[in-house]
Amino acid sequence: MAQSFGQTEINWDKLDKTRFYVVGAGLFTGVSVALYPISVVKTRLQVATKDAVERSVFSVVKGLLKTDGVPGLYRGFGTVITGAIPARIIFLSTLETTKVAAFRMLEPFRLSETTQAAIANGVAGMTSSIFAxxxxxxxxxxxxxxxxxxxxGHAQYSGGLDVARKVLRSDGIRGLYRGFGxxxxxxxxxxxxxxxSYGSSQRVIWRFLGHDTKYDEHTPSLQKIMLVQAMGGIIAGASSSCITTPLDTIKTRLQVMGHENKMSIKQVAKDLINEDGWKGFYRGFGPRFFSMSAWGTSMILTYEYLKRVCAKDE
Known part of the structure; x- marks a missing residue:
């Protein structure tokens, strides 16, 4: 299982799970606090109508600060943090266990280390996301x-419970799962x-830096390991945001619609094209690109640090 990177990667069976979840909840909450405003701005840009006054990053931020001050940049944050902790536990547990299983299944195929890492990490990432x-x-x-x-033109609410109550009243439990597919x-x-991208790019970067399968002889410094992990996070965030922004824009529009304005995926797509042409699908791409790159880099550095902190004593 990609043993040449054994000194830079800590496997699931080497972690203290209780410490991993408790410390992880705190660390990821901190990262979320730092990056949450980007999500608010991105979401507003994606749902903006053709007649909306605020249709740029600057104007959205200025409008939020003018009406609500800094708290305006954290609308919905309490709800996100409440749900993010169980979702993160499900995601990380599934990610790590699936990754180990995928590496084992790929061993008989004698693939290159980079290919093996890309497939195993990709399968683990997809599986954990579905569960989460x-x-x-x-x-x-x-x-x-x-x-x-x-x-x-969107409705006003007094808080997360008010939103949930109104959604359940108008659409039932299906309303809370709107856009699930x-x-x-x-x-x-x-x-x-x-x-x-993260799993494979790390290995490409290590080779570029002159590290091959002889890690046992030359262990990279912690600073170098963190630098490579950060670069891998940036590459992964950039790749992912370019591919998935159109679907994210449609999904966001579907999820924020009121009961009286329900539309199909096809109708939402047609509206975006009518308003802005094909570039309408990339509404909020700048904040999403920055968010995924910044979140990816921050998250992976936090995640790898968390694994080092929670590694069992040998």
Whole structure:
């Protein structure tokens, strides 16, 4: 199982699981606090109508700060954090266990290390994303409605519970899972591309830096390991955002619509084309690109640091 990278990677069976989940909850909450405003801006840009005044990153940020101050950049944050902890536990547990199983299954095929890493990480990323969506989609629906409330004609709410109550009253439990299929179609390939790019790019970068299969003789320094991991996160975020932004734009629009304005995927796509042409599918691409690259880099450095902190003493 890609043993040449054994000194830079910590496997699932080497982790103290309790410490991993408790410390991880705190670390990832901190990362979310730092990057959440980007999600708010991205979501608002994606749902903006043709007549909306605020249709640029600057104007959206300025409008939020003018009406609500800094708290405006954190609309829906409490809801996201509440749901993110169980979703993150499901995601990371599935990711690590599936990755180990995938590497074992690929061993008989004698693939190159880079290919093996890309496939195993990609399969693990897709599988973990599918499992996590069962928790994350309802949180996504509620938080996005809070993010866009009062913007471009969207309804106002008193909080996350108010959103959930009104959605359940109008659409039942299906309302909280609106866009679930599209979320799976968006986030599962996105997660697969992200983790495949991350796993394979690290190995390419290590070889470029002159490290081959003889890690046992020359262990990279911690600073070099973190630099390679950060570069891998940037490459993975860039690759993923380019591929999945169109689906994310359609999904976001579907999830924030009110009961009286329900539309099909086809209708949403036609509206985007009528308003902005094909570039309408890439509404909010700048913030999404930055968000996925910044989140990816921050997340992977946090994640790898978390694994080092939670590694069992030999």
């Amino acid at each position: 969506q069962s928790v994350f989609v309802p949180i996504d629906v509620v938080s996005q409605k809070l993010m866009v409330q009062g913007y471009s 599209l979320s799976v179609m968006t986030y599962s390939p996105s997660s697969a591309v992200w983790w495949a």
